[in-house]
Amino acid sequence: xxxxxxxxxxxxxxxxxxxxxxxxxxxxxxxxxxxxxxxxxxxxxxxxxxxxxxxxxxxxxxxxxxxxxxxxxxxxxxxxxxxxxxxxxxxxxxxxxxxxxxxxxxxxxxxxxx
Amino acid sequence: xxxxxxxxxxxxxxxxxxxxxxxxxxxxxxxxxxxxxxxxxxxxxxxxxxxxxxxxxxxxxxxxxxxxxxxxxxxxxxxxxxxxxxxxxxxxxxxxxxxxxxxxxxxxxxxxxxxxx
Numbered sequence: 001x002x003x004x005x006x007x008x009x010x011x012x013x014x015x016x017x018x019x020x021x022x023x024x025x026x027x028x029x030x031x032x033x034x035x036x037x038x039x040x041x042x043x044x045x046x047x048x049x050x051x052x053x054x055x056x057x058x059x060x061x062x063x064x065x066x067x068x069x070x071x072x073x074x075x076x077x078x079x080x081x082x083x084x085x086x087x088x089x090x091x092x093x094x095x096x097x098x099x100x101x102x103x104x105x106x107x108x109x110x111x112x113x114x
Numbered sequence: 115x116x117x118x119x120x121x122x123x124x125x126x127x128x129x130x131x132x133x134x135x136x137x138x139x140x141x142x143x144x145x146x147x148x149x150x151x152x153x154x155x156x157x158x159x160x161x162x163x164x165x166x167x168x169x170x171x172x173x174x175x176x177x178x179x180x181x182x183x184x185x186x187x188x189x190x191x192x193x194x195x196x197x198x199x200x201x202x203x204x205x206x207x208x209x210x211x212x213x214x215x216x217x218x219x220x221x222x223x224x225x226x227x228x229x230x231x
Binding site for chain 2: 034036041042043044045046049090102104105106107
């Protein structure tokens, strides 16, 4: 069965600093990988996704993520964080061969220091 | 229209009440989903509808009853809920049923915050 781990429950960065949120997945074949962001009391917004091809994926709001098969990772990065980026970030993995289930990680809460 | 609209935004109901949550999208998506999210937890899949037919039920208790009257509308009927069912209920849609959701992935609504008293 597929699974996804987000090792960091909570991260605080200063505004303007760079950001990297970690995501590790477990799946036998190439999975479909996603990053979603959720502001308090809101639904989830898709930041970016990886299905195949170029392993460096660009998303919305200046985010990017890199798929590293050798490390089973799909880390999310942003070169300069803005106060409005404070939110909960979920990594998710899905695969057609596993019944089309999208499995979410437990999330990383990002706080931004002024 | 690129949104999924959920109503109501907040709902308080007693354990003997019957209520319904509504979800609507006009993006031509043919797959729709209900997720349940407890505080500080990730969303958990409840139901998947594909072309107005129920295709996945994640062993959800029968006090939750989904309905898909047409390709734009998804309801979740609630009856005899328990306090532990209090959560944020999220609806999502995608171009097709595959969980990649087609090239655009899922579009989520902002949810209904349900409190059972």
